[in-house]
Amino acid sequence: MTAQPPLPDKWTKFLMDIYIQAQPPVLGTVNVKEIEDKAREVMKDHLPAYMYTFGSAGTCSTDVANKKAIDSWKIVPRMLVGATNRNLETTIFGVKYPSPLFVAPVGVQGILHADGELASARAAGNVGVPYIMSTASSRSIEDVAKANGPNGQRWYQLYWPRTSEVALSLLKRAKANGFTALVITLDTMILGWRPHDIETAYLPFAYGVGIQVGTSDPVFMKRFNLQARQGECTKFPFEPEKIKDAAFSKGDESAAREMLLGKEWLGEVNSGVFRTWDDLKFIRDNWDGPIVLKGIQRVSDAEKAIAHKIDGIIVSNHGGRQVDGGIGSMDALDKIMSSRKVRTAQKAGKLTVLFDSGIRTGPDIIKALAIGAQGVLVARPFMYGLAIAGQEGVEQILMQTICDLHVTMGLSGYSDINDIIGKKDEILMKLGYKL
């Protein structure tokens, strides 16, 4: 029998363009650590913006644990199983997605690039990766949806507003703009203890950056007798000192107003009001579509999500940006998938399990899937790509991650992404590690 060589799909074409057309990738490297260093260099005159992205809570030990946990799982490849043609497609909530990769909700992208979320939403739409839009975006829901395009697949991430009128308005806008699933982030009712940002007093929201979902919201703006507005963000580069100086020393009324709006929006969405499981009913009653809880780390919480008929969870510790001293998120995923209740609900299509915190490469994705996730979110790497090369930088990150997954999946002896999910004992070995 002669096996036909596979036709290049759009993922492997990425690699062929590089080798055959001798065209190096736009970021000049595909090494995520080098991309991180390059972003730092590009942002050297605005280092607090880089540190806001790079930094984590406290001593950064949870962020370190995320990486160590992923590294402690090792792939054991199998041979001669015919992995010539490979399928990365995966179905979540009845929708087919081209790969298991999602763009994570990341706020305040305007601090790293003038195009901010418009660039990343365009990149996601072009590459074919679903985009999860953050409530802390520096662009409006409407503008991000437009940038993502008519064929873009998008979900909306809710920072749960303090007042229900604002919450209802956001849900309505998300629905009207084609966001099909709702991600509720549970781990950020207040911002974490972040030394890098505390030391530089760096809080973009307080200066009007990352509040554009609020300033474009008619219900929120009515509180101040102001018109909702689209399409603007405080100019890049974002220089808080200048805004402060304008507002306080020069008496610039518009700068002072932005600062007031920033404070109010932060009080609305990261308000310090901690919600309870009972409050979820309000969202369920007002959102017609799948609901996904982001920030789950405990078995008991995953099981509670099932009991509350929640459609999905994202096992995440927010990249270690909220609780310091936490366990690596992949270890949390392993624990959660050890629950029979979770596995049974997943198998019955009643609970979708997604994963983030530490995903950098294709092999990282294989590990998360083998432990039991059906999809993963990539976050910091695309922010570094954005800082260096805008939309094209984000596109490279998405392409390289999926292409790496594609190649590594074949070399590990698998031709269908769906054959990997939950096959931990077959695919992985866990090594002990010391922190």
Ligand SMILES: Cc1cc2nc3c(=O)[nH]c(=O)nc-3n(C[C@H](O)[C@H](O)[C@H](O)COP(=O)(O)O)c2cc1C
């Ligand atoms: C700069 C930055 C901003 C973020 N903003 C949000 C946000 O607005 N909403 C949210 O749910 N998660 C947010 N996250 C968390 C990510 O969605 C994701 O959980 C986390 O970054 C994963 O860790 P990793 O980037 O180390 O892989 C943010 C992360 C970063 C780095």
